[in-house]
Structures are given as C-alpha cells and as structure tokens.
Amino acid sequence: MQTEIIILAIETSCDDTSCAVLKNRKVLSNVVSSQQIHRMHGGVVPELAGRDHLRYLIPVIDEAIKLSGTEPKQFSAIAVTRGPGLPGSLQVGVNAAKSLSMAWQKPLIAVHHMRAHILSLFIEKEGQQPPEFPFLCLTVSGGHTQLVLAENPYDFKIIGKTLDDAVGEAFDKAAKLLGLPYPGGPIIDRLAQSGDENKFSFSPYYGKGLDFSFSGIKTSFLYFLKENTQHNQNFIRDHLPDICASYQKHLVGELMKVTRRALESYPLKNLVISGGVSANSKLRKEFSLLEKEGIRVFFPLPEFCTDNAAMVGITAYFDYQRGFFSDLNIAPLPRWNVFM
Ligand code: KG4
Ligand code: ZN
Numbered sequence: 001m002q003t004e005i006i007i008l009a010i011e012t013s014c015d016d017t018s019c020a021v022l023k024n025r026k027v028l029s030n031v032v033s034s035q036q037i038h039r040m041h042g043g044v045v046p047e048l049a050g051r052d053h054l055r056y057l058i059p060v061i062d063e064a065i066k067l068s069g070t071e072p073k074q075f076s077a078i079a080v081t082r083g084p085g086l087p088g089s090l091q092v093g094v095n096a097a098k099s100l101s102m103a104w105q106k107p108l109i110a111v112h113h114m115r116a117h118i119l120s121l122f123i124e125k126e127g128q129q130p131p132e133f134p135f136l137c138l139t140v141s142g143g144h145t146q147l148v149l150a151e152n153p154y155d156f157k158i159i160g161k162t163l164d165d166a167v168g169e170a171f172d173k174a175a176k177l178l179g180l181p182y183p184g185g186p187i188i189d190r191l192a193q194s195g196d197e198n199k200f201s202f203s204p205y206y207g208k209g210l211d212f213s214f215s216g217i218k219t220s221f222l223y224f225l226k227e228n229t230q231h232n233q234n235f236i237r238d239h240l241p242d243i244c245a246s247y248q249k250h251l252v253g254e255l256m257k258v259t260r261r262a263l264e265s266y267p268l269k270n271l272v273i274s275g276g277v278s279a280n281s282k283l284r285k286e287f288s289l290l291e292k293e294g295i296r297v298f299f300p301l302p303e304f305c306t307d308n309a310a311m312v313g314i315t316a317y318f319d320y321q322r323g324f325f326s327d328l329n330i331a332p333l334p335r336w337n338v339f340m
Pocket of ligand 1: 014140141142143144167168169171172183184185186189275276277278279280281305306307
C-alpha cells in the first residue's frame, strides 16, 4: 500500500468555499472563504451562494495548493463533497473536482458531507488520539441534527434525528428575530457569555425517543418575544445577553436530554460531537461534564467545526485505502440521506 496518501479536497455544499490538501491524516493547508453576502439576508440565499462559489473556488484551490507546498503530480486523488447540500453550490465543487481529476489524471472520491463532519475528529492533532470505534456521535449543524452509531470509518447508522428544524437553524432563526446577522449561532454564543442563563425559560419537546424537535421551541421563542415587547418595546435591547444565554441553555439542554437517552440504549464509552454547533461554548462545557461519568467526549478542533475541506480530505483518506473511487459521470446528491 502507498505510504503517503496526498489528497486535494473541495467543499462547496453550502456557503463556505473551501479547499484543503492533506498528507495522510495531516492537514497541509485548509483555505476557507466564508461568503459574507448572506449576512444581511438572515440566511443563505442559494442562488447567491452558487454564484460566489464560482467566483472564489479557483483562487481558493490555487491558494490551498500553494500553502501546502505540494504539486498536482503528487496528488493521490481529488475529493469533493457530493451531498447533502444546496444543488447549485454542490454543482460548482463537483464540476471543478471532475475537471481536475480529468486534467491531472487522478482518481475522484465523492464524499458525504455529514460523514465528513464526523471523521473530522481523525484529523491529526498533536498529542491527541482520535476516538476509538465504536462510538456514538451527535452531529449538530445548520442543516442536520443526528445521533449516529459509528462502527468503523465506513459503517455509520442514524439512530435519531430531528423531526423538523436542525439545532443550528434554531440558533440562526432566533438570532434573526433578535435582529442579529447570519449566521446567528456564534453571535448568540458570544452575547450569552455576559448573560444570566436562568433568567428566562422555554418549553421543551416532550417526545420520548431518540428524535429531536426544534420547530415548537422556535415558535415559543417568537411568542416569548412578541409578548414581552408588547409590555416593553425595548425588551430585546434591555435583555439581549440574558435572552441569548437562556435560549442557548435551553437548546443545549434539549441536545443533552436525547443524547443521554441514546447513551442508555447504547452504552458506549466514546462520544463524538461534530458539525458547526459543536463550536458552541455552552455545549462544550455541558457535554464535557459527561467525562465525570466515565464517557470520553471528543470535539473537533475549532477550525474544523464549521464547513471546511479538510474534513472532506480525511474522509477521502479512509476511502482511498479501500479503493472507493467515483465515476467521472457522477452528479451532486443534494438530498443524500443515507451514509455512504
Ligand atoms: O456545519 P456547518 O458549518 O454547516 C452545515 O453543514 O450546516 O454549521 C453551520 C451552523 C450554523 O447554524 C451556525 O449558526 C452554527 O453552525 N454555529 C454555531 C456556532 N458556530 C457555528 N451555533 C452555536 N454556537 C456557535 N459557536
Ligand atoms: Zn456542515
């Protein structure tokens, strides 16, 4: 087997244009250009996202190659996110990867975005071991909220998921109602630092299984704001940090409640948290407390929480070793639900 696997990876599934170069599990470069155009729209505008990927992908690829100190002839394969994601955004990355694969005569590896979020934990970190299989994984992003049983890098099973909105959406939509720009999750996190998290409470989801639901919580947040601004039109301005801290505590509590149930049904000793919301400081604090109960909890490095191509590269590193290559005639799979 080849001892040095060098992968050029591309990620364009949503609003981050990214390219990375990895040598085995080590990241040589990881360039992420986060689109700013959506900030004022309160959410990602698909047409604008596709257009911005077209504009920035080639310069981002150029920079990633330059920073990595490698040359195309050294690449073992070209990897790209095939789905799930926005159709127009995925198309830009898939087309670019196919063209490079053809031009440089390198195999193509199509990657599942949610599997890549989970495998981001295997990116080499100095002095730290990756999680041991099998493990339970809570994946929390802007589009997904899932509990996944990971047997090995190729065998993942979804055991719980959101019935409606993702938790990242619950953060972003609440932020929009508060008049904050997109993406609201990191801003709520920051404002919550100086707030009283016990000031306000919200109603929970009463389901008993391993699924989540956030749409009711979002609606209750809307009514909470309506009611309070009726009495005090400056309510948001007067209480912003307390509102953020209380709402954030509530969302993290919902994630913890269902994850605990999953740990009762599947008593595994390793728990991985991945996806954009895994950057949240309250979530990190609460889930780290599980260590006291004998569960090892793993979080991605901050730069690999939100969308990035390094996680696509590490996934392709595993697939390359199994010879899992893709045809050059593949199309994006915007609704790719099962893990592959
Ligand atoms: O994984 P990701 O970059 O994209 C998707 O695959 O969806 O996740 C983006 C989501 C957004 O909803 C964003 O608000 C949320 O991750 N996010 C956070 C934080 N950082 C990013 N949510 C809460 N706290 C954060 N610190
Ligand atoms: Zn993502």
